[in-house]
Amino acid sequence: MVRKHFPLLWFYPLTGFAFDILVSIFKRIGSGGNGWVSNLFVLTEFLILSFIYRKRVFPNDRVFFLFTGALVLFFISTTFNTSLVRFNLFGASFFSFSYIVYGLLGFRSILKEKDIMALERYWFFWLNTAVLTYASGTFLLFLFRDYLWSVNEVFYKQLWNSLFLSLNIIKNLLLAVALYHYHNLSVRAGSG
């Protein structure tokens, strides 16, 4: 069960890395707005995380496909509604909210598992910590972006540069810890 998530867990940081490179390339060649790259990234990020949490959070496949399908459709429709080249912050805030739910349900599933002997060596705990911390910080940041931008543009830019980037770094560090502990099966009582 643990090894089944292996490619997906690796896909998450690798996708982030690939999109970061893509954004920097577009910035360098100065090809207008790169909002569509960000939209594509958050959509991919949501799908990857949903598949990682699929077996632990969703009661069955029907609920999983219904939930992820609905959110993907919502995101795509809101993106088309606003602009394709602008980052869909409203849709992204919904994804952040769903990550908070994933994190909470993920912790619930950890507490239900009776055979975890060392939480600090359990990759799923670190993944949950990364997701919950990142999503809790970014949820309001995405949701009230337009409003705050209109109120105080300079402040929002500063906040984005400091808070969002810090949260992103923390998330990636915690993800690295999760990947490090990924193969460590000895946390389970029976396998040590």
Place this chain on the structure above:
Amino acid sequence: MQDPVSLFIIGIAAMLLLAFGIIFFVVMYQRRVIRHQQEIKVLYELKQQELINASIQGEEQERMRIASELHDDVGATLSSVRLFLHSAAKQSGDGSIIDQSRELLDDSIQKIRNISHKLQPSTLEYLGLQKSLQALAESIGRSGDLQFRFVCHQDLPSMHENVELSVYRIIQELTTNILKHAGATMLSLEIVPQQDSISFCLEHNGAGLTDVTYQELIYKKGAIGLKNIVNRLKSINASISFVQIVPDNFRITITTPVER
């Protein structure tokens, strides 16, 4: 009304605090669960130990009861019959049948004594483990089936009577198995006292077990003798190892801790 920027910062801070609070709660709760599980495990092991000890104690009591019944009741009755036969032989002219019966009776009385002694080794109670093992080695050696060498480098320290009895029973069971199944012609028992433990090494030149075959056997159906050995080892915190030294030479080492 408060500044929307301040409200926004408070909101984000509250969300992050809540997230850290949840993570902290999960960590603390999990620690409590693990502590609880460990307590249950310790209790379970204690209970298992108590059950093993009670079963061994019950078995020993039953052995003692059978031994005393054989010795005091059946043995005494047979001795009386022997006396009656002796009187009958004096009275009747032809005593050959009676003499034959007396011989058989003597043989039976001796066998009952032996069984009684095996069930309840009186030497263990009065003379201790070392002398009892020596007596066991001598009695097996006398049977002529194999050569039994007994080596003890120094006097054994006194141990708890349960430990002595368990070690004696384990060695008794192992030697019986060697006699029955190994086809050995040489057997030796060497006792090596160490700092905090005593090792009892049984070596023979028959067909023997290794640690792997021993583990396989104890999980199979049957092998009651080996399972009893496992229980007795557990009850005294001792360990056992089966090693093949050369192709037809095997060593069994029982190591029991000693409280000084």
